[in-house]
Structures are given as structure tokens and as C-alpha cells.
Amino acid sequence: MNMSARAKIQTTPAKDWILFIAFSIVILTMPLWTMPIGASYPALLQKFAIYGIFAIGFNILFGLTGYLSFGHAAFLGVGSYAAVWSFKLFTMNAIPAVIFGVIFSGLLAYLVGFICLRRTGIYFSILTLAFAQMCYRLAYSVLTPITNGETGLQLSGGDPRIIDRMFFEASPGLPSPRLFGYELGGYAGFYFCAVMMIITFFIAMRITRSPFGMKLKAIRSNQNRMNYIGFHTRPYTQMAFVISGMFAGLAGALLAVTDPLAGAERMTWTASGEVVLMTILGGVGTLIGPVLGAGAIKYFENIFSAFNENLLHNTFAILPDGLENIVVSAISPFVGNGWHLTLGLIFMAVVIFLPGGFMEGITRIQRYIDRKRNGSVDSKTENEKEPNHG
């Protein structure tokens, strides 16, 4: 292979920095470029960033090691509870809340990983699912003093907030999360989450490019061979599981930072399934894919679920009455509460036509452009692995 081909398929530190800077710019300018698609309101932008972190973390486990966890929402839930308790007991500052969220979810991930990683494949998935469901049920029963059961954990006027009380008196009404005096509502909340997301993206990128990340990929490819070339694979998978759980805990804590309450519904199996969908939709094992998947799902969730029959009638008002009714009744099962049906169809289409997710689509477009530019394609390059740049 000639040097240019070699250069083409290898990532370099410079390329990684370009990717990182471009990613940071795209994330930080989101309020601007999401305006034309009607997604530039803070609540949705915050969700993009938070679920992006969740998916980036999930991808470290699933994308690199191939271990498919169906219980990651448990770590998200624990991160939220830990953050709200930090608000209640210590301070409304978001930093300790985030730290507590990450630590507690990391501890739970260590325990869950220690048990579940004894098995691989479907058995591992079922074990993680069982653990998450157990956490969900415990939150409604034995752990009610910590989780406040069905009502959910909320702030109250009587909370001690001992660190805050050292510096200032309690103000009337419920306080909101802050970052050293700045309230984290609206766009400030989004930027806080966005910075966290950029940090997690950077960590995920370093891990993916490192020997540790390569070893995780090799474990996914052939764990048996890894053992016979001298690797103790268990600590690697355990580490990946804990890092992934901590990212989920961070996402959970950020959910509490942007809206300081925590409920057990965050830990349901459907929430765990959602992050699996996000990752597969975007592109398993790629850096950017999970973020795209998370963004797409949260965007469609908001757009499609906002439609109702009246809105559809207004949209298709220009059609003749009979036709309008037919069109509205044909579309209405796919919007509003039925938006999951649309998600299901999109998911099926992606899995069938783009098994590598949105990132495969982007790669195909890139190849098509390259082909057009170069006139013909060296047939050899078809077999060559192109490392994931994004």
C-alpha cells in the first residue's frame, strides 16, 4: 500500500484535535443552528447534551467491548438521586451534585459489573436488565426513605443544605441549582451540560484511541485470543463498565441539575432500551454516532409527540375535506402518543439499510464523493478498514 493510502486510513493526533474542536464548536453553537428546525429552546437542548453524554458512555461499553447492557438506566437514576440529595443536604451548587452523581453511579456500576461480567452475550444482557429492574422496584419499596417512592425526590424548604447555610440565609421559596452564584436555568443550564458533554467526548476519544481502547475492541472481537496472548480481560471489561456507568451517572446528575427532582421512572427498562436505540441508530463503536442518535431520538420525540389531531387538521387544511380526514387519520397513529411507532419504523429502516447507523450513511456519502472526485476507486480500498474518525 502506498503512503497516501496509509495516511488516509490512519487517525493522527492532529486529526483528533480537529475533530474535537469541530465537535466543541458545533455543540456550543447549537442554540443558533437548531433554530431553523425549531429545536433551539433550552429544555430540548439540555436533553440533547444530557442524553448525548449517556449515549457516549454507553458506547464505551457496548461499542468497544461489545457487552450489551440493558440496565444502564439504573446508573442514570442513581446519578439523579445522588445529585438531588447533594442539593438537599449540602448545597445547591451543581459541581458537588455532579461529583456525587458520578461517584455513586460508579460504585453501583462496580457492584453490578462485578456480578454481571461473569457472563457474556445474552446472559450478561439479562443480568443487567434484572439488576436495573431490581433497582427500579427497590426505589418504590424498601428504599422509599431515600427515593421518596412514587412522589419522587424533590427539594423542600426544610432541607438542611449545610454548606449553603454556612454562607447565607435560606431565601423564601425553593432555590434552584447554581454554579457559584449563576443560576443554571435555561441556556445557562444547556451550556453547563454542553461543557460536560465536551469533556466526556474528549475522554471517550482518548480512550478509543488509546491502547486501552484498542484492547477493549479486541475483547469484542475475540476474548479467547486475548486470554491466550496474555491479557486478563476481566479488569478491562470491569473498567469499561464502571466508566460507562459513571457517564450515565453524570447524565443523571445533569437531569437533576436542570430540573431538581428524581423519580424512579428514570430507571425503567424502557429508559435502558432507549440508550441502546440511540447508540445503534447513530452508529455503534463510533465517536460521533451515539451523540447523533441521542439528538435524533430526542428531537423526534419532541417534534412527533407534539403533534395532535387538531394540529394535523390545521397542517392539512388546504386539502379537500374528505382527503384531509383520510390523511389525518393515516398519519395520526404515528404522532402524538404514537410517536414510538415512528421511532420503531426509523429504527427498522436504519438497521436494515444502514446497519452501521447514521455514521455508515455519512461514510457512504464520503466514499461516494471521493469516488466522484477520483474518477475510479482502487478496488483494494474496499477491503481496507477505515478507522472510525467520528
Next chain:
Amino acid sequence: MVDSLSLAKREDSIGNAPTKNAIFDVHDVHKSFAGLHALSEVNLKVGERTTHAIIGPNGAGKSTLLNVCVGRLAPDSGTVTFDGETLTGKKPYEINQAGVARVFQTPEIFSDLNLLENLLMPALSKRDGSFTFNAFRALNTQKDILQKAEHALEDVGLIEKRYEHAGSLSRGDKRRLELAMCLIQNPKLLLLDEPTAGMSRHDTNRTIDLLVRIKESGMTIIVIEHDMHVVFSLADHVSVLAQGKIIAAGTPSEVKGSAKVQEAYLGGAPQ
């Protein structure tokens, strides 16, 4: 690797006759599966820097013996020692870290990774040990290990394909890749389970040439093989396994002339 892989002779072996101290010792190993004796009273000593072939008819227990040697199976009784260290009860990764590498009957490679990445893994294991959390320095800036992997691929003639997926290789190339993955670790003992099975005559001859070079580099080798052409091209010693027992051992010519072997291995047919 092959600093070794470059299959240049090991420094201290150039021009010297191989030393014959036993580096690998299988002592009185028994292994049975549901009452069926796969191995019984197996004793085997392998001299340092020699090539020892284990032959025998199908179902004789050859692969079981190799599995016991690398920790895939625990023997019911008996011990396996290597370089003064007991291997019995150790995990496969610990046995590899002790200096034992294995090539499987069906190539065990990383099919989703490219050839270079396949070689980087064993090189990292050799450099970093069984577990290191090195997550902050990019792998593609670690020139030492990249060069080592490229040299290893050069030695087995696969350098041109280094960015191809390992899964897309021919069977012969997969075997050579797996061999390179073992050799890059510069193991003290190399275990080969039918390294030429399923290969064309051309590929078999290429592999024999490669194995002869490895042997000449001074590496200790245990090879399980059906193809007598391979056995007689490589082995210094041959042990014959039949129904879980070693029925004959000696130099290739001694074994070839043994009536016991002809009866067990060739079904008593005159040669």
C-alpha cells in the same frame, strides 16, 4: 519479536547446537471426560530449543494434551511445569505471561481488526503485562510498538495486507497471522496445533519454511501434526499418542520404524 520474528537467530544460539535441558515437563497427567480416559499417565519432556512433535490418530488426545498445557483444561491429576514453574491450575493469560504461546487448530485471530492491530495486541501484552490502564496516550503515536508489529508482518509475508480486515484473509494467511501474533511475543515455548491443516501444498511448504526459520532461531516448539511431511521436516523428537497414552517416543526415524506405532497409527498396515 521477533526481534526474533525477524527470525534472526537468537544472539546466544548462533552457530551453537541446541541445548537439551528439559524446559517443559508433563508429569503423569490424567484427564477424563465422563469416564472416558482422554489422557492417562502422560509423561513428556521437551528439551530447550528443540522441536517436539506429538502425533497420533484422530481422537488420540493430542489437542486435549495441548489444552491441558495452556490452562484451557485442568488435568484430573499430574503436573505441567515450564521453566521450573508449575503451570497446573494457572489461567491461560498467566501461562502466556510465563512465556508460552499457542497457535490453535482453527485460527484464533481478531477478525474485525486489521492485521496491524492484530499484531499490536500481543505486542502490548508483552510490553505492558496482563493489565494496564493506559487510556491517555494515543496508540498511533507509540512508534516502538507499531514498528515491531510491522516487522512481524514482514516476517510472515503479510505486510502488504496490513490494513485489511483479518477476517477477509485466506485460511493460510490467517494461520500465518496467528503465528506472527505468537512470535511477536518472542515466547520461550511455542505450541502449534496442526499448523498446516487445511492448507494447499504450496501454503504448507511456505509454512514449513517459516517454521524451520523459527526453529533455527532457537525457539522451543511443540507441534501437533497429522502431515508426516511436516513432522519429518521439523521435529527433533516425536511422541506418539494413542488412546490417551504415549506409546512411543524418539527421533523421527526411530518412531517411523516402530512396529507399535505402525499398528496404532497406521492401523497395522505395512509401510
